Amino acid sequence: MRLLAIDTALANCAAAVLDNDAGSACFEACAEEIGRGHAERLMDMIGEVMAETSTPFSSLDRVAVTIGPGSFTGMRVGLAVARGFGLVLGKPVVGITTLAAIARSAAPGDAGAPLLVALTGKGDEVYCQQFDASGAPAGQAGVLTFADLAANLPEGIRLAGSAAEKVAGECGIPTDRILSRRGFPCIRDVAELGMTADPARSSPSPLYLRPPDATPQTKGRIERQ
Template identity: 80%
Template sequence: MRVLAIDTALANCAAAVLDNGADTACYDSVGEEIGRGHAEKLMDMIGEVMAETSTAFSDLDRVIVTVGPGSFTGLRVGLSVARGFGLVLGKPVVGITTLAAIAKSSAPDDGGAPLLVALTGKGEEVYCQAFSASGDPESEAGVRTFSDLAATLPEGIRLAGSAAESVAEKCGLPQDRILSRCGYPGIREVAELGLVADPAKSSPSPLYLRPPDATPQTKGRIERQ
């Protein structure tokens, strides 16, 4: 199976082509930590990895895209491009969470304590999810506060993600519990998870864990009868 993977959810902008076939195996990726401006970079990155792997769009079996948690603007860029390709090509589009991809790259697979992937949120909030030592989800993704985590984290928990340092500090955990401080997923892990995901259960829909700060303006609006 040959796939195109896209990640614009967080600070990184990345694209990759991965083929796991015995006779057609290939992999190429490009990425840059840019913070903003994903829309200006993404299409050039896609063109580069498609060219480097001699892949035509008709060769793709599916398109994979990160669905969050992440920035509203970044998610919109990646999801729009992925859905557009899927529609034109008539191929499935698979959504992979940033938390799951970070867990895949960080989980030690040693049969030990679970892993909490934690991303920096608003103020005292953390966007997080618990995974087993092999990277399988053990809870739903959600928004937690540092005080809540301090009271409920299981003994021996290990940490990964951009908020790992803060969680360790505020929950009194030793530094050796931190397996990774990376604030965005690796594009290869996104591609590998997308290869095995069931398109029927991995919708390319944004994962928003909290409502937007902005609210619709109501002052001066005329009520409709």
């Protein structure tokens, strides 16, 4: 299978081509931690990895894209590009959460205590999800406060993600249980998860864990008849 992977959900902007066929196996990635401006950089990165691997778009079997949690603007950029390729090429597009991709990299695979991937949210909130030691989901992604986490985390829990340090401090967890402080996934992990994702269950739809801060204006609205 030959796959194009895209990540624009957080501070990183990345694209990669992964081919796991025995006769043509390759991996090529382009990534840059830019914070903003994903729309200006993404297409150049895609062009670079496609050219470096001599991959025509018509030979792609699927596209994988990060769906969040993350920046609203960044997610929309990646999703729009991925869906566009999928539509034009007639190929499946699969959505990969940033939490799952970070877990894949950080999970120790030792059959020990579970892993909590925690990303910095608004105020005292964190976007988080528990995974087992192999990186498989052990619960649903959600938004929790530090107080919620302190009351509900299992004994021995290990941590990863941009909020790992804060979670450890707020919840009294030893810092030696922090396995990673990465604030965004590695594009290789996004690509690997995209290879095995079921298109029927991995929709390329944004993962919103909290409602938007802005609400529609109602004052002065003229009602439609």
